[in-house]
Amino acid sequence: xxxxxxxxxxxxxxxxxxxxxxxxxxxxxxxxxxxxxxxxxxxxxxxxxxxxxxxxxxxxxxxxxxxxxxxxxxxxxxxxxxxxxxxxxxxxxxxxxxxxxxxxxxxxxxxxxxxxxxxxxxxxxxxxxxxxxxxxxxxxxxxxxxxxxxxxxxxxxxxxxxxxxxxxxxxxxxxxxxxxxxxxxxxxxxxxxxxxxxxxxxxxxxxxxxxxxxxxxxxxxxxxxxxxxxxxxxxxxxxxxxxxxxxxxxxxxxxxxxxxxxxxxxxxxxxxxxxxxxxxxxxxxxxxxxxxxxxxxxxxxxxxxxxxxxxxxxxxxxxxxxxxxxxxxxxxxxxxxxxxxxxxxxxxxxxxxxxxxxxx
Amino acid sequence: xxxxxxxxxxxxxxxxxxxxxxxxxxxxxxxxxxxxxxxxxxxxxxxxxxxxxxxxxxxxxxxxxxxxxxxxxxxxxxxxxxxxxxxxxxxxxxxxxxxxxxxxxxxxxxxxxxxxxxxxxxxxxxxxxxxxxxxxxxxxxxxxxxxxxxxxxxxxxxxxxxxxxxxxxxxxxxxxxxxxxxxxxxxxxxxxxxxxxxxxxxxxxxxxxxxxxxxxxxxxxxxxxxxxxxxxxxxxxxxxxxxxxxxxxxxxxxxxxxxxxxxxxxxxxxxxxxxxxxxxxxxxxxxxxxxxxxxxxxxxxxxxxxxxxxxxxxxxxxxxxxxxxxxxxxxxxxxxxxxxxxxxxxxxxxxxxxxxxxxx
DNA sequence: CTGAAAGCGCTTACAG
DNA sequence: CTGAAAGCGCTTACAG
Numbered sequence: 001x002x003x004x005x006x007x008x009x010x011x012x013x014x015x016x017x018x019x020x021x022x023x024x025x026x027x028x029x030x031x032x033x034x035x036x037x038x039x040x041x042x043x044x045x046x047x048x049x050x051x052x053x054x055x056x057x058x059x060x061x062x063x064x065x066x067x068x069x070x071x072x073x074x075x076x077x078x079x080x081x082x083x084x085x086x087x088x089x090x091x092x093x094x095x096x097x098x099x100x101x102x103x104x105x106x107x108x109x110x111x112x113x114x115x116x117x118x119x120x121x122x123x124x125x126x127x128x129x130x131x132x133x134x135x136x137x138x139x140x141x142x143x144x145x146x147x148x149x150x151x152x153x154x155x156x157x158x159x160x161x162x163x164x165x166x167x168x169x170x171x172x173x174x175x176x177x178x179x180x181x182x183x184x185x186x187x188x189x190x191x192x193x194x195x196x197x198x199x200x201x202x203x204x205x206x207x208x209x210x211x212x213x214x215x216x217x218x219x220x221x222x223x224x225x226x227x228x229x230x231x232x233x234x235x236x237x238x239x240x241x242x243x244x245x246x247x248x249x250x251x252x253x254x255x256x257x258x259x260x261x262x263x264x265x266x267x268x269x270x271x272x273x274x275x276x277x278x279x280x281x282x283x284x285x286x287x288x289x290x291x292x293x294x295x296x297x298x299x300x301x302x303x304x305x306x307x308x309x310x311x312x313x314x315x316x317x318x319x320x321x322x323x324x325x326x327x328x329x330x331x332x333x334x335x336x337x338x339x340x341x342x343x344x345x346x347x348x349x350x351x352x353x354x355x356x357x358x359x360x
Numbered sequence: 361x362x363x364x365x366x367x368x369x370x371x372x373x374x375x376x377x378x379x380x381x382x383x384x385x386x387x388x389x390x391x392x393x394x395x396x397x398x399x400x401x402x403x404x405x406x407x408x409x410x411x412x413x414x415x416x417x418x419x420x421x422x423x424x425x426x427x428x429x430x431x432x433x434x435x436x437x438x439x440x441x442x443x444x445x446x447x448x449x450x451x452x453x454x455x456x457x458x459x460x461x462x463x464x465x466x467x468x469x470x471x472x473x474x475x476x477x478x479x480x481x482x483x484x485x486x487x488x489x490x491x492x493x494x495x496x497x498x499x500x501x502x503x504x505x506x507x508x509x510x511x512x513x514x515x516x517x518x519x520x521x522x523x524x525x526x527x528x529x530x531x532x533x534x535x536x537x538x539x540x541x542x543x544x545x546x547x548x549x550x551x552x553x554x555x556x557x558x559x560x561x562x563x564x565x566x567x568x569x570x571x572x573x574x575x576x577x578x579x580x581x582x583x584x585x586x587x588x589x590x591x592x593x594x595x596x597x598x599x600x601x602x603x604x605x606x607x608x609x610x611x612x613x614x615x616x617x618x619x620x621x622x623x624x625x626x627x628x629x630x631x632x633x634x635x636x637x638x639x640x641x642x643x644x645x646x647x648x649x650x651x652x653x654x655x656x657x658x659x660x661x662x663x664x665x666x667x668x669x670x671x672x673x674x675x676x677x678x679x680x681x682x683x684x685x686x687x688x689x690x691x692x693x694x695x696x697x698x699x700x701x702x703x704x705x706x707x708x709x710x711x712x713x714x715x716x717x718x719x720x
Numbered sequence: 721c722t723g724a725a726a727g728c729g730c731t732t733a734c735a736g
Numbered sequence: 737c738t739g740a741a742a743g744c745g746c747t748t749a750c751a752g
Contacts, residue, residue, distance in 0.1 A: 023521065025745060036723050041747060051721060066517075068495040072435040073745035076728050081432065083475075091464070092457045101451050104478050113496065115443075116476045118464050135428040136473065137383075157426075161383065275665055304606075305635055307667030385729060396739050401731060411737060433729035436744050724751080735740080 024065045033057055075137060080336075083113045084328065085133030087143040089121045089170065094300040095317045096144070099168065102321025103142060110329050112139070121146040127154035134158065140328045145170040147212060159343045164331045168324040170212060171347075178331065179347040180324040184214050187313045187352040188221020191267045191295045194311070196229045198293050198360055200265030204237040206252045206277065208244050208269040218269055218297065237263055241273060249276020257284050257292070264292060265360075271296035271303045274310055278359065293360040308358030316350055323348060384425045393417055435497060440696075443473045444688065445493030447503040449481045449530065454660040455677045456504070459528065462681025463502060470689050472499070481506040487514035494518065500688045505530040507572055519703045524691045528684040530572060531707075538691065539707040540684040544574050547673045547712040548581020551627045551655045554671070556589045558653050558720055560625030564597040566612045566637065568604050568629040578629055578657065597623055601633060609636020617644050617652070624652060625720075631656035631663045634670055638719065642667075653720040668718030676710055683708060 026037045026044075033040070035054065043050045043058035044067075061067075075081040084107060088096055100116070107114055115138060119126035126146045133141055134157055141158055145167065152172045158165045159176065168180040188205075195203050205222045208215025219238070226233050236259070239252040249268055253276060256263055268274035274296030278288060286292050288308055296303055296312040303310040327348065335341030386397045386404075393400070395414065403410045403418035404427075421427075435441040444467060448456055460476070467474055475498060479486035486506045493501055494517055501518055505527065512532045518525045519536065528540040548565075555563050565582045568575025579598070586593050596619070599612040609628055613636060616623055628634035634656030638648060646652050648668055656663055656672040663670040687708065695701030 023745095027745075037746080038723055038725095038748085039721090041745095042722090045747085047748095049721060054721085068491065070436070070745050071496050072432045072441065073728090074747090075432040076430070076436055076730090076744090077746050077748095078728085091461050092454070094452070097452045097457050101478075104451070104476070108478070113492070114476055116464070116474055118461075118468070131428070132473070136431050301662055302665045305662045305665050383729095387729075397730080398732085398739055398741095399737090401729095402738090405731085407732095409737060414737085430729050433744090434731090436728090436746090437730050437732095438744085722752085726747100726749095728746090730744090731742100733742095736738085 023070070024067050025070070026067075028065065029058060029061050029067060032061060081137045081139055082111060083115050083136065083138050084325070085129075085136065085138035085141045086114055086116045087119050087126055087129045087133070087141065088116065089119050089144055089146050091118060094302075095169075095298055095315060098317025099144070099321035099324075102318040102323075103325040104321075106322045106325040107329070112329065119146040119149075121148060123149045123151070123154075130154050130157060134161070134163070138163065140164040140166070140332050142166050142168065142324050142328060144168050145172060147209065150211065162335075162341050162343075164328055164335065164341070165343070166324045166328045166331075168320055170214065173213065173347070176343050176345045178327050178344070180320055180327060180350065181213075181347060182315055182320065182350050182352050184217025184352075185221040185224065187297060187315070188218035188267070189225045190221070190352070190354050191218075191297065191313050192222045192225035193229075194354055194356075194360065195265035195267060195293055195295060196225060196231070198265070198289075200263075200293055201231065202234070202237065202261065202263045203231070203265040203267060204239070204256050204263035206239045206241060206249060206266060206268045206273050208241055210240065215269055218267075222267055241269065244270055244273060246272050246276040246279070249273035250280045251276075253277040253280035254284070257281065257286055262286075262292075265294070266292065267295045267297075269297055271298045271300045271306075271310060271312055274312070274359075275302055275306050278306055278308070278310070289358065289360050295354075295360055299355050303355070303357070306359070311357045311360040312355050313352050314355050315352055319350055323350065383430070384427045385430070386427075388425065389418060389421050389427060392421060441497045441499055442471060443475055443496065443498050444685070445489075445496065445498035445501045446474055446476045447479050447486055447489045447493070447501065448476065449479050449504055449506050451478060454662075455529075455658055455675060458677025459504070459681035459684075462678040462683075463685040464681075466682045466685040467689070472689065479506040479509075481508060483509045483511070483514075490514050490517060494521065494523065498523065500524040500526070500692050502526050502528065502684050502688060504528050505532060507569065510571060522695075522701050522703075524688055524695065524701070525703070526684045526688045526691075528680055530574065533573065533707070536703050536705045538687050538704070540680055540687060540710065541573075541707060542675055542680065542710050542712050544577025544712075545581040545584065547657060547675070548578035548627070549585045550581070550712070550714050551578075551657065551673050552582045552585035553589075554714055554716075555625035555627060555653055555655060555720065556585060556591070558625070558649075560623075560653055561591065562594070562597065562621065562623045563591070563625040563627060564599070564616050564623035566599045566601060566609060566616075566626060566628045566633050568601055570600065575629055578627075582627055601629065604630055604633060606632050606636040606639070609633035610640045611636075613637040613640035614644070617641065617646055622646075622652075625654070626652065627655045627657075629657055631658045631660045631666075631670060631672055634672070634719075635662055635666050638666055638668070638670070649718065649720050655714075655720055659715050663715070663717070666719070671717045671720040672715050673712050674715050675712055679710055683710065 043055045117129040165177040171179040241248045299314040303312045386400045403415045477489040525537040531539045601608045659674040663672045
């Protein structure tokens with residue numbers, strides 16, 4: 001449990017009866033102008049069959065009263081809510097916050113709102129959020145799957161109702177929807193190849209869990225680079241994280257560096273893990289980059305701050321978010337225009353690249 | 361401009377006509393059961409005047425058809441949307457993502473949804489978001505003010521319509537609403553006092569911009585600690601950031617350390633700035649903590665990763681978010697219950713504490 | 721050029 | 737115990 005710093009009852013100092021001021025509606029404008037709601041509605045939407053005079057009067061009064069259309073009424077009537085749902089595994093995360101930033105800035109330009117929900121990496125909660133977003137009549141959904149999610153059946157609800165879905169980063173390639181991912185294989189390949197070019201002969205890989213595609217892809221890239229260089233892929237040099245955090249990096253690095261034939265290079269699945277490696281190396285007096293070269297993955301803030309600064313693979317979070325949002329909105333709008341829509345499996349792959357720093 | 365990695369048109373592979381499956385409504389249930397919408401509605405809400413038999417039949421069919429009430433219709437009718445609006449200056453930010461996490465987890469337990477918007481630290485955009493959230497009929501608003509925001513007149517719209525508002529972290533103390541803040545004065549005081557206790561005699565402060573209350577409070581705490589210890593407050597030892605980033609910390613530290621009478625301790629307004637100080641010190645060969653002791657503020661991830669690990673003031677982001685959300689929801693629900701509400705100025709202050717690491 | 725009417729999906733006071 | 741009716745705020749096909 002978290003600290004209960006918060007008292008149970010807030011000191012609400014006064015509660016005074018106030019007539020809840022009501023929002024200005026079309027009716028208010030109509031009444032003041034002595035015309036109908038119909039005419040007001042049409043005037044505001046610039047229908048050609050309304051007189052210039054009326055239009056002007058309506059617009060002026062609307063501006064004066066700061067009229068704002070009721071989005072709920074609009075959504076109820078028009079079957080479009082201008083709201084997009086997002087399901088994200090966690091929010092305290094450099095990469096994901098960049099993704100969200102990209103999503104929000106894109107949606108802002110398009111006049112869509114973002115309803116954001118958390119799966120906390122739980123498939124059960126993820127399913128619940130799908131239902132919640134469906135109940136909220138979002139026009140589309142963006143999701144990065146929970147780590148533990150294998151079966152994606154809970155997303156079928158969306159396809160059944162023709163609600164466009166775009167998966168990003170953590171995706172399920174078999175599911176019939178659009179996807180935005182990075183080229184993890186290429187990323188792992190570039191990282192490993194870089195270590196090889198720096199003269200490493202025994203390269204270890206601290207990888208992610210067995211099932212997420214990202215972890216698999218990065219591992220494949222690692223193997224590919226080794227093979228291409230004619231280096232042996234020694235299975236004892238590959239360790240698999242569960243939590244993918246600094247501590248695991250630290251522990252695995254200690255094991256690797258203590259082994260009879262320690263590695264001279266380590267490619268870690270994330271920057272966090274790589275920083276754990278740096279800490280272990282420091283503790284054991286293994287000089288980085290002289291005796292051990294380290295490459296991370298993500299290009300997060302800590303990569304810059306680490307000592308030595310970490311060489312890493314840039315993972316374009318902002319662009320991924322922007323691309324996913326864009327893919328979704330364009331799909332929504334095309335479907336709208338054509339009055340027809342069917343989910344298709346389609347993927348867009350963003351490139352990654354190496355950021356060279358002091359650790360290699 | 362950002363990289364245009366994204367093609368202009370997505371390859372939408374097929375678009376096939378599909379009869380948009382319609383959402384199941386009360387009407388559907390009523391028709392199948394040969395009863396009225398009224399009865400169905402009452403049955404689902406467990407009204408006492410509906411027969412057990414009918415209730416059971418309705419519930420069963422509703423479950424079978426996976427009926428979900430239309431939240432727009434509910435909101436339109438009931439004047440409650442179960443949606444909270446959030447306006448945040450930026451999202452790629454350790455502290456703010458923790459705040460959001462606290463907010464979301466609390467709202468989740470209470471069955472509220474979160475509509476999240478960005479001010480990008482612009483007062484203009486902040487005002488726009490207030491209007492947007494108002495138009496969306498949120499039940500309440502949470503905001504952390506943009507750095508440049510001085511005049512908060514754009515929030516009056518909310519009070520006019522009796523929409524509860526809670527400001528957190530970056531607040532305006534004069535505005536008539538509830539606030540959740542940390543004790544910045546105490547934080548600055550603790551940080552500075554710690555440096556004094558470690559033997560520092562000439563303590564510099566790299567502070568934030570002139571207007572945000574956080575920066576002012578931390579600075580005041582700094583002065584208070586100096587005064588209490590009988591140390592002179594040398595104005596040449598105080599530098600004021602504009603962007604509050606690593607680079608500014610680096611630059612100011614260089615100036616301070618190059619001066620004729622360099623400081624032996626530096627209290628920086630954030631961890632980012634403090635890390636800049638560490639980098640400058642390293643470059644100039646000034647040993648930390650032997651020759652220079654450094655304290656940051658926030659307890660962000662980079663504080664742990666920095667070399668040496670940074671002593672800092674813990675700023676409880678999660679708890680701030682949770683407290684703000686809780687304050688808001690409780691206010692909403694009390695107002696609802698009593699049928700009356702009036703904004704009151706009220707503040708809740710969360711404590712901070714020192715995290716000792718290697719930099720001091 | 722303007723307006724009456726129906727309807728989106730729901731709830732609730734009222735009638736039977 | 738069940739249902740007809742009104743209404744939340746809007747839009748739009750249709751009539752005048």
